[in-house]
Amino acid sequence: MKTNLKHQLLLSLLFACSALSGRFQAFAEDHEHHHHETSLATPDPATVSTDSVFNITDSWTAADGKTFQLGQLGGKPTVVAMVYTSCQYVCPLTVQNIKRIERALPAAQAGKVNFALFSFDPQRDTPAKLAEFAKLHAITSPSWVLAQGSESAVRKLAVTLGIKYKKVQSGDYEHDATISILDSKGVVRFQSNAMNKDIHDATEALKALLH
């Protein structure tokens, strides 16, 4: 296990470096092209699929301060995880694994997917804190959204995704590490343990949704 972890850390370091060079530019270009896509209108509830996560209408605040509803992630598949920024081990690894999924996609497809991180921690994870976290993890692509919501919005999303968590006295959270993949209509199509280094199945599930 320990060697795996070291390996993992090395990989993430390598990635951080590569992000600063080639990939960063790719993200920057992406940013130009897709800049306005994040401000999609909320879909009419009547048109939302009955088994879709988009039936939840709580408001979330993104790292850029803009508020949105889950339905606004529609139109593209979305890779979803719940994390919190003070989390030392599980959450950074979750983010790394989602980035590995992103990298495993052909360049043309990566821009057709949303990557969404929802915080367990409404008190500490302000939009500014989320922006800092994004920076720390070299998340610059507009395909990514990091979000803060009310305690009840967090609970509702976690219950919907089947994620158990509990705030402990230190203010930290004990939680499941789960990666969920929603289709473009917000229906959960795939779930896996976020600690799972083998991202093959997740990537295949995502690719299948892109066809």
Added chain:
Amino acid sequence: MKTRQPTFISALILSTALISTAAVSAEDMVLVPEGSFTPFFLKKDNANSSSAAAQAINAFWLDATPVTNRKFQAFVNKHPAWHKSNIRKIFTDSHYLAHWQNTQGSADTADLDKPVVNVSWFAAEAYCEAQDKRLPSTDEWEYALTDNGRDQENLQKQIINWYSVPNQELPAVGSKPANGFGIFDLVGLIWEWTADFNSYMAPPDSRNSGDKNLFCGSGSLNASNLGDYAAFMRYSYRESLKGNFTGRNLGFRCAKDAK
């Protein structure tokens, strides 16, 4: 004076008795005073110590009784999205309000004062939100049940007796005496949703070892009170739930911050 006093006292006793046995409407909330209780499972910090950690609970309002069919019907009338025929699939399994069997899909008149059951967590949550309330946390619910330590032995017997009888026809809410806090029907009627039923309640050791069978082997040894089989049942039951589940003996009541 001498003759009046006993009358006054008996009047007082009578009125107290009336308060605790009279039917209570679901708007009625009870202010549960702040205090502390020992959760069934030990906290991480002292899993190795023999003394269990007391959990502080802030004062909060709690519905005196579980939510009734009558109240839930009023909610559904006002929010048709939660009608049996409209509810979104993601929010429930197929047994949502299965006991509302008439053609309109509404509550049977005979059941109006019985606790509403066959409701998912999402429906319970939406109901409380619509009343500007929330579901109680598991800690709050368990704290209300401890009743400040009043007559624990009898309470546990009562619970176990209830757990051991097969499902019976549900009585109206508030038919039995309230506990010391003034709360009715925490035991003996239905299981109740809590806001954070999906919390981790397992002892830290079993988690760290990656043991998914949370209640097997050494797991239960970390419980704060090994004799409290009833608590074990409740925590296991909650652990087994998913937000879209419904049950013919699963209902809820709402809470509110005291502020």
